[in-house]
Amino acid sequence: MNGISMIQLAKELGLSVSTVSKALGDSHEISASTKKRVLELAKKYKYKPNPFASNLRKKKGKQIAVIIPDIVNNFFALAVDGIESVTMSKHYDTFIYLTHENLEREKAVLEHLESGLISGLIISVCTGREGYAHFQEFYETTRLPIVFFDRVPDLLQFPKVIANNYESSFDATARLIKAGSKRPALITTTEPMFTSMERRRGYQDALEKHGIVFTDEMIIHCTDDMALNYSILRKIFSQKKRPDGIFASIEKYAITSYEVCKDLKLSIPKDVKVIGMTNLRTAALLNPSLSTLSQPAFDMGKEAAGLLIKMIEKKSYAAANDIIVLPNELTIRDSI
Amino acid sequence: MNGISMIQLAKELGLSVSTVSKALGDSHEISASTKKRVLELAKKYKYKPNPFASNLRKKKGKQIAVIIPDIVNNFFALAVDGIESVTMSKHYDTFIYLTHENLEREKAVLEHLESGLISGLIISVCTGREGYAHFQEFYETTRLPIVFFDRVPDLLQFPKVIANNYESSFDATARLIKAGSKRPALITTTEPMFTSMERRRGYQDALEKHGIVFTDEMIIHCTDDMALNYSILRKIFSQKKRPDGIFASIEKYAITSYEVCKDLKLSIPKDVKVIGMTNLRTAALLNPSLSTLSQPAFDMGKEAAGLLIKMIEKKSYAAANDIIVLPNELTIRDSI
DNA sequence: CTTTTTTCCTATAACGTTTTCGTAAAAGCA
DNA sequence: TGCTTTTACGAAAACGTTATAGGAAAAAAG
Numbered sequence: 168m169n170g171i172s173m174i175q176l177a178k179e180l181g182l183s184v185s186t187v188s189k190a191l192g193d194s195h196e197i198s199a200s201t202k203k204r205v206l207e208l209a210k211k212y213k214y215k216p217n218p219f220a221s222n223l224r225k226k227k228g229k230q231i232a233v234i235i236p237d238i239v240n241n242f243f244a245l246a247v248d249g250i251e252s253v254t255m256s257k258h259y260d261t262f263i264y265l266t267h268e269n270l271e272r273e274k275a276v277l278e279h280l281e282s283g284l285i286s287g288l289i290i291s292v293c294t295g296r297e298g299y300a301h302f303q304e305f306y307e308t309t310r311l312p313i314v315f316f317d318r319v320p321d322l323l324q325f326p327k328v329i330a331n332n333y334e335s336s337f338d339a340t341a342r343l344i345k346a347g348s349k350r351p352a353l354i355t356t357t358e359p360m361f362t363s364m365e366r367r368r369g370y371q372d373a374l375e376k377h378g379i380v381f382t383d384e385m386i387i388h389c390t391d392d393m394a395l396n397y398s399i400l401r402k403i404f405s406q407k408k409r410p411d412g413i414f415a416s417i418e419k420y421a422i423t424s425y426e427v428c429k430d431l432k433l434s435i436p437k438d439v440k441v442i443g444m445t446n447l448r449t450a451a452l453l454n455p456s457l458s459t460l461s462q463p464a465f466d467m468g469k470e471a472a473g474l475l476i477k478m479i480e481k482k483s484y485a486a487a488n489d490i491i492v493l494p495n496e497l498t499i500r501d502s503i
Numbered sequence: 504m505n506g507i508s509m510i511q512l513a514k515e516l517g518l519s520v521s522t523v524s525k526a527l528g529d530s531h532e533i534s535a536s537t538k539k540r541v542l543e544l545a546k547k548y549k550y551k552p553n554p555f556a557s558n559l560r561k562k563k564g565k566q567i568a569v570i571i572p573d574i575v576n577n578f579f580a581l582a583v584d585g586i587e588s589v590t591m592s593k594h595y596d597t598f599i600y601l602t603h604e605n606l607e608r609e610k611a612v613l614e615h616l617e618s619g620l621i622s623g624l625i626i627s628v629c630t631g632r633e634g635y636a637h638f639q640e641f642y643e644t645t646r647l648p649i650v651f652f653d654r655v656p657d658l659l660q661f662p663k664v665i666a667n668n669y670e671s672s673f674d675a676t677a678r679l680i681k682a683g684s685k686r687p688a689l690i691t692t693t694e695p696m697f698t699s700m701e702r703r704r705g706y707q708d709a710l711e712k713h714g715i716v717f718t719d720e721m722i723i724h725c726t727d728d729m730a731l732n733y734s735i736l737r738k739i740f741s742q743k744k745r746p747d748g749i750f751a752s753i754e755k756y757a758i759t760s761y762e763v764c765k766d767l768k769l770s771i772p773k774d775v776k777v778i779g780m781t782n783l784r785t786a787a788l789l790n791p792s793l794s795t796l797s798q799p800a801f802d803m804g805k806e807a808a809g810l811l812i813k814m815i816e817k818k819s820y821a822a823a824n825d826i827i828v829l830p831n832e833l834t835i836r837d838s839i
Numbered sequence: 840c841t842t843t844t845t846t847c848c849t850a851t852a853a854c855g856t857t858t859t860c861g862t863a864a865a866a867g868c869a
Numbered sequence: 870t871g872c873t874t875t876t877a878c879g880a881a882a883a884c885g886t887t888a889t890a891g892g893a894a895a896a897a898a899g
Contacts, residue, residue: 170644170645172885182848183849183850185849185887185888186848188885195846198846198847201847213614215617217618217884219554219885220555220886223885224853224886225888228555239584244575244576247599248601251599255608261599262566262599263597264591265591281549282554308506448758449783452761452785452790453788454790454791455790508854510855518879519880520855521881522878524856524858525857531876533877533878537877552856555856556857557855557856560883561858
């Protein structure tokens with residue numbers, strides 16, 4: 168706000184404002200010598216174009232928004248890291264909004280962004296049963312490009328970046344079985360989400376493939392409440408006919424599983440074999456070291472941002488049906 | 504961009520644009536009945552003021568920036584969470600920029616932000632020896648409020664939010680000594696930073712207080728390179744006269760310490776007692792569970808954002824000398 | 840030596856707000 | 870009644886850009 172404006176530059180150069188604007192924009196209408204004069208003075212005064220004026224006039228800017236449920240979570244932190252690496256290099260500015268799994272907040276952010284503050288949106292939706300009408304509505308009113316990642320609404324026709332949840336869940340479950348688990352349980356969320364459904368499909372198909380009869384109680388539904396999860400798991404693992412394997416499809420469920428096993432004096436991996444879906448850096452340092460199915464979080468962020476910027480700049484809304492699938496990585500450690 | 508504008512509202516209401524603007528701003532110049540009419544139509548059409556036009560005219564907006572070295576780090580993730588909780592509630596938008604400890608990137612971001620895109624800045628500086636002239640310069644040219652947190656430049660006169668690093672490091676070191684460590688080492692960064700210095704002072708004073716003679720080799724300097732850190736630590740802990748305690752003043756150094764001890768078959772806490780400065784959620788699940796000195800990350804973020812917004816809105820630049828100090832929390836577990 | 844084209848620049852009108860100033864009507868006052 | 874003050878609105882000028890249209894001079898073409 169304190170910097171020099173184009174008008175002052177023009178005045179000092181004895182040129183018109185439009186000439187200066189075009190010179191800075193490297194327009195072919197301006198002679199090389201004039202361009203040089205303009206650039207030099209601009210540099211001298213550290214001229215920076217006012218983004219508000221520019222955005223107002225051009226009706227778009229180089230700002231995008233990222234909406235995620237949580238940042239205190241290695242997966243999302245890595246994803247943001249990936250996104251930022253791209254936006255930074257492409258000279259975009261990145262807004263961040265956290266929903267904390269609160270659908271109202273998600274809707275509020277979306278509505279706020281209908282003001283036109285941004286030129287594109289990357290989002291991983293929060294859990295909730297209410298459908299996804301607000302995304303559709305956001306798109307209808309703004310016509311802005313949107314890229315979903317990881318937690319994607321299955322029904323909507325938007326570009327998405329996801330992991331191969333079905334295949335990798337299948338593989339992880341198969342490893343549990345091969346390691347000797349006769350009744351591996353799946354710990355998943357109560358919320359119906361595409362991501363969870365895919366993981367569940369992979370899990371169930373692996374059971375079937377290996378001749379294990381699936382029963383409903385093999386799926387353990389956990390919540391967002393860590394204390395509640397603890398008591399749910401403790402109850403189940405106190406039973407005689409408890410599971411002898413765990414595929415924790417969400418990071419925090421793996422941690423709670425460890426806590427429960429520790430408290431119930433169940434040995435991992437002897438009594439219970441565990442694979443957790445997580446990007447925890449300390450997985451190898453846990454007791455015992457945790458076998459993980461980790462998501463390509465950073466790359467998912469990178470891909471999402473790359474796709475979004477392509478959509479913004481090339482107007483290639485043809486990308487609207489793009490689905491980028493990246494592989495999860497299974498790392499076997501001492502917990503199975 | 505697709506939404507309705509004030510002009511269209513005015514037209515439909517048969518009012519002037521200025522009247523509509525004032526009505527929406529709840530100005531006393533406008534009659535209650537007119538206000539009502541305007542508000543109702545605005546609501547009907549979901550009118551959202553164009554932020555670019557508004558910011559341009561008012562020469563300021565409700566956007567702030569957060570610059571941090573890293574987001575894949577529980578401390579900074581929690582801090583961002585705290586910041587966002589405040590900006591969200593005050594209806595501010597939050598830009599995020601990651602420097603990855605790269606001073607050039609930090610400078611580039613700062614220069615970029617001199618365009619006037621934001622109305623305030625929260626920053627935790629990256630390591631580096633080159634001084635902090637760029638902050639001073641940013642302030643000189645923009646006159647924008649800045650709040651530093653955690654990693655603060657000691658010399659500059661800006662408001663800061665920090666933890667009681669001296670006192671808590673003193674306490675942590677004292678606990679190591681009381682637990683039986685005769686030669687506790689401090690693992691710290693090679694970069695000279697106010698934060699590190701404070702921790703070091705606390706460490707050294709605790710040694711002195713307990714009659715332990717300090718020698719230079721008790722301070723282990725680690726870097727940003729995990730592999731290099733591993734070899735540094737491995738070398739030191741392979742010596743006969745190795746330290747029997749570790750105060751890891753940075754999260755990742757604690758993790759590497761664990762790895763080295765594991766590989767060298769040094770028992771924690773029998774051979775080496777460890778306290779790590781970290782906000783890791785899995786600290787309790789490590790083998791053995793890690794005693795931690797954790798920072799009030801979320802609250803630091805909250806305080807920083809609260810202070811910044813106060814400065815933006817009240818123009819109380821008197822806050823320029825505010826230093827908010829929050830307490831670290833020492834949690835003793837099995838590693839000492 | 841015209842005529843046409845190209846080169847390089849300017850004037851001006853947006854973009855959607857907010858703010859300052861002006862003013863008619865209504866209200867208050869004597 | 871005539872005067873001042875208040876109320877409630879509008880006109881117009883900003884804010885700093887970019888885009889469109891145009892035009893004079895220079896260069897190229899005929």
